[in-house]
Amino acid sequence: MKVRIIVASLLAFGATAAAQSNEPIQPVKPPAQINLGMVELGKKLFFDPRLSKSGFISCNSCHNLSMGGTDNIPTSIGDKWQQGPINAPTVLNSSLNVAQFWDGRAADLKAQAGGPIANPGEMAFSHTLALGVLESIPAYVREFKQVFGKNRISIEEVTLAIAEFEKTLVTPNSRFDQWLLGKADALNGDEKAGYKLFKDSGCVGCHNGPAVGGASFQKMGVVATYKANSPAEGRSAVTGKDVDRFNFKVPTLRNVEMTYPYFHDGAANTLTEAVEVMGRIQLGKKFTADENGKVVAFLKTLTGDQPSFALPILPPSSDKTPRPTPFGK
């Protein structure tokens, strides 16, 4: 009896799993092959505002892990309250992206991590100055040595460690993934209908794969022109090709309920608005209010387990540590 039930369950599960494996979206997998020592070091660096000129801005300031890995404002605040040119993309699941930044100018997380530190509009520091700070802090020197086995710290190790931490920032176990993995009642009727609309309308053409996006560059404004609040022109800044103007990396829709406002200029405050605009300018489709609501209901099932870890405690500066300069100069 017991055995028969188990066999029946397995068969049922197998059948469901087989069906779901044909879907254009795949579940997010927990991170594998992670160097834990590097992760712990990278976590500290991610939260350390001493990597900025002011001593006030850390990676977590704009990629806030309490808020879906974003800052939830249209464009970010940089050193001296400078207004950034573009919406901060979420760091969650960013290891699944084909490249980093909206224009893909960084090949991977390691290449990305050094950017904001030295960007005069963001953390406004330099790699040399950041290394000077880290090398003046005995506990960091010890931890780098322990993890990398070297006596000197270079930007290579700093960005490697931050990237390794960021690889852990995946969000498995969303209700949608539970459904993909065979839990038929993980989604309600509206959510399933929303997913069907999402597929039938062509959204999955760009928003597919485990990250539901992040895998390609696409033009913002295929059917109708998009009037952006941002001067950014996207991929053409990297390739130099006019054909790439307004091509941006397709953002991941994982945890999209948490990563508002939307688009590279952060102009859409709500999912309702974002779905309306995307339908209109990318697909030439006008969703009814009912359809829009169902797509939004589906999108909210993509919120997965958020990263869970103890707030890192940073090693104190030493007497030799250069002090930050938040004001003046």
Add this chain to the structure above:
Amino acid sequence: MKVRIIVASLLAFGATAAAQSNEPIQPVKPPAQINLGMVELGKKLFFDPRLSKSGFISCNSCHNLSMGGTDNIPTSIGDKWQQGPINAPTVLNSSLNVAQFWDGRAADLKAQAGGPIANPGEMAFSHTLALGVLESIPAYVREFKQVFGKNRISIEEVTLAIAEFEKTLVTPNSRFDQWLLGKADALNGDEKAGYKLFKDSGCVGCHNGPAVGGASFQKMGVVATYKANSPAEGRSAVTGKDVDRFNFKVPTLRNVEMTYPYFHDGAANTLTEAVEVMGRIQLGKKFTADENGKVVAFLKTLTGDQPSFALPILPPSSDKTPRPTPFGK
């Protein structure tokens, strides 16, 4: 045999403990009588930048729990990068303070918590606007109802919850406290000598009790005038009495290795400098380099267990949530 050893240990421990109980500094105790639901809610609020106009500044921005509950810059950065008038005091062990703020203008943590939210130079919001944000977020509404049993959120509950969380931010188990509690080898010779100097020189006149400070207001510049970088005049702003000019709350020295820079104007970058200045202007004493080093060694034994908890995940805004205004207006 076994019994005899235990009895001997108990006697030895009792003897040590008895000696240590006469010390002017007492151990920090773990928090008691805490409402855990309120703590969890308050923790979210403490980390939530939506309590600021910009959506960028939270309590944790200036009282960073990764960095000893401070921002480690001389004076804090407020809305639109305004330069604060005074050094952000640590939130660690602040429940032990006689009153809050350097001038003691708030009687307790609850009274303090509402201040920065509405201060135009800090979070630059208003209580009304902050409540509007919180009431638009369904998960917050539910959590407030669960904790306080009321249908509406008022600033009363917001500040109560933040204060309850802050009560948990005590730092027991420093090496100094281990020594106070009877572990004779918790301090080395220099550290013990430093503590003796700290007592014999009169530092304990103000820096005493479980927080090693925080219990009284004292004049900054008793023996010699202190030339401050800050316009703050201290306690007189509260009492209106000229005799209270330049009277400030004595800061706690718990975790002082992490809470640099020092003094109400954040002018002293290092403990060496702070000890030198304090000796000179408060006690009329010139510490030798050797003495200064020993006092600093003692002060570093006051670093206790830092708060350890999972980074809170904040409930997302709803379509109705008023959006922050980081730029313009």
